[in-house]
Amino acid sequence: MxxxxxxxxxxxxxxxxxxxxxxxxxxxxxxxxxxxxxxxxxxxxxxxxxxxxxxxxxxxxxxxxxxxxxxxxxxxxxxxxxxxxxxxxxxxxxxxxxxxxxxxxxxxxxxxxxxxxxxxxxxxxxxxxxxxxxxxxxxxxxxxxxxxxxxxxxxxxxxxxxxxxxxxxxxxxxxxxxxxxxxxxxxxxxxxxxxxxxxxxxxxxxxADPGPAPDIAMLTTDAPPPWSGGGGAYAIPRVLEEVRKHKTTLIFHNTRAQAEIFFHNLWLANDDALPIGIHHGSLAREQRQKVEAAMVAGDLRAIVCTGTLDLGIDWGDVDLIIQVGAPKNVKRLVQRIGRANHRYNAPSKALIVPANRFEVVECVAALDAVRAADLDGTPKGPGPKDVLCQHILIRACRGPFDASDAYDTFRTAGDYSALTRDDFDACLDMVATGGYALRAYDRWQRLRQRPDGLWELRDPRAAKHIRMNLGTIQDTDTLKVRLKNRMGGRPLGEIEEGFAATLTPGDTFLIGGQVVRYEGLREMTVEVTRRADKAPKIATFMGTKFATSTQLSRRILRMFETRNWEGLPQHTVDWLTLQARRSKLPEADRILVESFPHDGRQNTVIYGFAGRNAMQTLGLLVTRRMEDLGLAPLGFVSTDYAVLIWGLDRVPDPAPLFDGDDLRAAFETWLNGNAVMKRTFKASATVAGLLERNIGPQKRSGRQATFSSDILYDTLVKYDPDHLMLKITREEAMRGLVDFGRIEEMLDRTRGRVDHRILDRVTPLAAPLFLEPGRVPVAGEGRERLVEAEAERLMEAAGIADPKPAKKSWRVPY
The missing domain is CATH 3.40.50.300 (P-loop containing nucleotide triphosphate hydrolases)
Structure with a gap:
């Protein structure tokens, strides 16, 4: 029945x-x-x-x-x-x-x-x-x-x-x-x-029955992908061809900035005037809703978008997904593919567009993983304590509560099942008093214990502020953008405060696919006018910057090891073959280090395949270790798979750079004095309720919130280094921003095995690293030696003799 x-x-x-x-x-x-x-x-x-x-x-x-x-x-x-x-x-x-x-x-x-x-x-x-x-x-x-x-x-x-x-x-x-x-x-x-x-x-x-396998492939283009970059502009003619063939196409990007740039270039190439929209989280709600309504009505042929359209919304006749840029995560790719042919037992159709030459390899690995239903994911740790602190405040807003009852209730929540009573009591104490260093300040005296043992809000009026600051989503420091108008023009979206600070009247940038001209700042709102005739200065929308997952990195390394390159285009096969001949291909159980001169510098490339965040952290730690060894590094740049370090001296033996104990000690020292901790502290303290992002009708500006956060952080570090909020900050920093866990995973799988290749020129796999943005300078002995050498060169050119005994100088070719 x-x-x-x-x-x-x-x-x-x-x-x-x-x-x-x-x-x-x-x-x-x-x-x-x-x-x-x-x-x-x-x-x-x-x-x-x-x-x-x-x-x-x-x-x-x-x-x-x-x-x-x-x-x-x-x-x-x-x-x-x-x-x-x-x-x-x-x-x-x-x-x-x-x-x-x-x-x-x-x-x-x-x-x-x-x-x-x-x-x-x-x-x-x-x-x-x-x-x-x-x-x-x-x-x-x-x-x-x-x-x-x-x-x-x-x-x-x-x-x-x-x-x-x-x-x-x-x-x-x-x-x-x-x-x-x-x-x-x-x-x-x-x-x-x-x-x-x-x-x-x-x-x-x-x-449920999983249904038919998706119809997925890599988009073929006449021209090979560029050696670097993330925009995929080279593929726009072919993307337009596919849009013309289908009813509705979703064109996914990993960041908002890339979506804006791609949409702008796509529109310039759209000679047929196909109706195309853009959708991402920095756009004004009105503009997003307008695009969503047009999608439901079937009025758009393509939508350039980000993760805002990842999830299960049924947007009408979407029959093709195009992913521009390597997906970095197989699960995310599967989710996006599922937006096409939103019908049971109908295969989804998707095309992937690698943004650069190395992403060709990553895209083929991702496609193989999707076909094998090999999804990736990171095991979840225990429930974060900053969220628990916020929930204690939520419970207090509703009325008096018994601490033991609250503890027993919260332990039934999956990730909090192992919560100890000591940890709960520490969170309760911080929420109630601010902790040892802050308990003398009235601002942080929020809960009190009644004679009957129940806890309650010290001032019932505090409930309003707590409600205004609920949530775990961290706002970026943004400013509203509006078209300039006497009455207040139409909202277009938001840009980061840091980007807004670089603008001067007359500068142009992209938002919502439009080129706009910055006119000025009025009451914390960026006022603009339309200027379609100007080349845009691209806004760096924050968005989410993904790192290649551990599982996907392993698949790439397996491809190198097995030489199973059937899915790769010939230009990529030729590139990897040349790398194997001139140096070698990276292996999963060894760290490959290449040393070679280029442009008057000694260069060291470390292939770790630990993801962008971890490789960035590795670059910071290794250059510090090189400083300690007197190797004079000048700077580095990192990607998901490698770190390129340039300096004045060649690394004679890279093995000591990867000593686990030394790296961990360097990490501890670096982390404690780094801005990452302050950034993490601000986020966690806001979630925990120690800092307020909203203080009334007005929201704090990003600079105001950061200033308050930095003062509080410095106070706790100086007067209460064991404060719970500092412990939470450390846990959160380790959890995501610096990804030191993936560095340790890399050290565990390689176990001190380092292949050092000393070469006379740049290798094929290293070449794209020289084109990467985001270079990080290293201030240290190397730069001092450069300045010293340049000063001596200039003095000699001017015919000025130094009367003092000359120090040993280093001539560095430019």
């Missing part, structure tokens, strides 16, 4: 459909405490998640909130509301569905708390905000189910940790609450199930 009511089967039949097996299974297991569905894109997984709810509500009689749906994106929540309205209306179900996100008006938000809908579609941040109100227990009293869509995307970030703490609290309010997780892209289903489950309860996993 089917678990679905007869009217549901009639509705499916009326549309010429029948429920998929996994949809029936989800309805049959409606009473499971936790259920994870893994289904391909277009497989109806969202409807599967809602079928048990709709079936229960079809019977009528339920008052108030029944199901919460949580999405990583506001746009996805709005899209689900549109899609749910069809079956609800056509079956005449007595169900009210509403969304609640940052875009929802205040009047509607207040009404929802008094009279909640049956189904509420929201985001982790909005759900956390609802839990701060005293009437939350009344609003959630009848809650039966929570559906988390695209759970893999949330599980990878602090937003997921915030959500799981919210679910732990909802469980305490609503015994018997059932959890449903939905995902199309999971490399480790068991890990996601543990993340979703209420610890220590299990979570059952349902796997």
């Amino acid at each position: 089917s678990p679905l009511p007869r009217q549901f089967h009639d509705w499916f039949t009326s549309r010429g459909w029948s429920p998929h097996p996994h949809q029936i299974d989800m309805a049959a297991r409606a009473d499971d405490p936790a259920l994870l569905l893994i289904a391909p894109t277009g497989g109806g997984k969202t409807l599967a998640g809602f079928l048990p709810t709709l079936a229960e509500l079809a019977e009528g009689g339920h008052e108030g909130l029944h199901t919460i749906y949580v999405s990583p994106l506001k746009a996805l929540a709005a899209d689900i509301r549109r899609n749910l309205s069809t079956p609800i209306a056509e079956m005449g179900l007595p169900v009210r569905v509403e969304d609640r996100t940052g875009d929802t008006g205040q009047t509607q938000k207040k009404r929802q708390r008094v009279d909640p809908p049956h189904i509420l579609l929201t985001t982790p941040e909005s759900l956390a905000l609802l839990l701060t109100y005293e009437d939350a227990p009344r609003m959630f009293a009848g809650l039966k189910r929570i559906v988390v869509d695209e759970i893999h995307a949330l599980a990878e970030s602090k937003r997921g940790d915030q959500l799981m703490l919210c679910l732990a609290e909802l469980d305490a309010m609503c015994p018997g609450l059932r959890r449903v997780g939905l995902s199309a892209t999971v490399e480790d289903p068991a890990a996601i199930a543990r993340f979703l489950a209420r610890h220590p309860d299990p979570c059952h996993i349902l796997h």
Whole structure:
């Protein structure tokens, strides 16, 4: 007997459909405490998640909130509301569905708390905000189910940790609450199930038929990719050819800046005036919504975009995905491929465009991984303490609480299951008093313990400030951009404060595909006018800068080792063959170091394949070690696979540079005195509630927030070096920004085995490194020697003799 009511089967039949097996299974297991569905894109997984709810509500009689749906994106929540309205209306179900996100008006938000809908579609941040109100227990009293869509995307970030703490609290309010997780892209289903489950309860996993393999290939072009760069401009003629052949094409980029540049060049080459749009997170909401509406209506032939369109929004007739630039992560590529042919058992079609010559290798490795269903992922560590601190504040906003009860509740959240009472108490103390060095300041005295042992807000008015500063998403320091107008022109988007500071009136830059002219700054808003006749000065939108995953790096190294190059174009095969002949190809279990002269400098190239962040950190550490050894490095540049260091002296033996103990000691010294720590401190202290990003109607500027953060950091380092916030900062810095863990993984797999090639010229694999941007100078003995040599050369040219005894000088050719 089917678990679905007869009217549901009639509705499916009326549309010429029948429920998929996994949809029936989800309805049959409606009473499971936790259920994870893994289904391909277009497989109806969202409807599967809602079928048990709709079936229960079809019977009528339920008052108030029944199901919460949580999405990583506001746009996805709005899209689900549109899609749910069809079956609800056509079956005449007595169900009210509403969304609640940052875009929802205040009047509607207040009404929802008094009279909640049956189904509420929201985001982790909005759900956390609802839990701060005293009437939350009344609003959630009848809650039966929570559906988390695209759970893999949330599980990878602090937003997921915030959500799981919210679910732990909802469980305490609503015994018997059932959890449903939905995902199309999971490399480790068991890990996601543990993340979703209420610890220590299990979570059952349902796997849908994965459907046909995607139709994926690398875009062939007449010209080979350039040796460096990330824009893919060389492929624009071929990209336009593909756009003409298809109904709607999504053209993904890894950064907002690359998307802007590509869109600009694509539009200049668009002789057929095809309707093309651009969509990324720095654009004004109005502009994004306009593009989204045009996509739904089928009015656009192509959309240049970033990760804002990664997730499961159904955008009409998308029948081709183009990924410009190596995807860096197989799972991300699979997710993006799934945007095409959003139908069950229809293969998705995608083309990859390598942005430069080395990315050809990376793209072929990624394609092989997709075909082998070999997804990548990094094991998740324990729940971050800064998020826990914020959630203690959330709990305090709702009213007095018992510390032991809160501790027991939070430990049911997956990643916090190993939380010790000492760590919890340390977080509670910091939230309550600011910690040892700050407890004398009234500003950080936020909680107090009552005579009955319960904790509460010291000043109830503080709840307003706490609500204003909720969330784990770190804002970049940005300024609004508007067209200049007496009444305040149309908003275009945002640019970074640092970029804005470089602009002078008359400068031009790209935003939203338009070339605009900077006119001035007015009330922290960048005013511009349109200047399509000017060449743009490109804005460096921050966005997310991805590093090649560990698994993808391993695949590349295996390709080098096995010489299985069938998927590579001939120009890349010739390049790698030449590298093997002149030097050697890197190997997984050895570090390859090349030394050669070039342009009057001694150059050292280290092939580590540890990802961009780790290789950048390695460059900093190795140049410091070279300084200690008197090798006079002048600077370095890093990529995902190598570090190029230039200096005055050749490295005689590189093996000592990779001594694990020395590297770790250098890392400790460098990290403690580096700006990375201050940057991380600012982010973590904001999440933890020690710093406020919003202090009233006005938001702090990035410079104001950084200034306050730096003062607080220096104070704690000087007077309270064991402060919990400094410990959290260190954990967070190690977790991501510097990726020292991948350096240690590189040292473990190579175990001191170093191949040193001393050569007379640049090698084929090293050549592109000389064209890389982002060079980092090293201030030390090498630069002093250069200055000394140049001064002597100039004095000799002027015929001026130095009356003092001459020091030993070094002549450096230029």
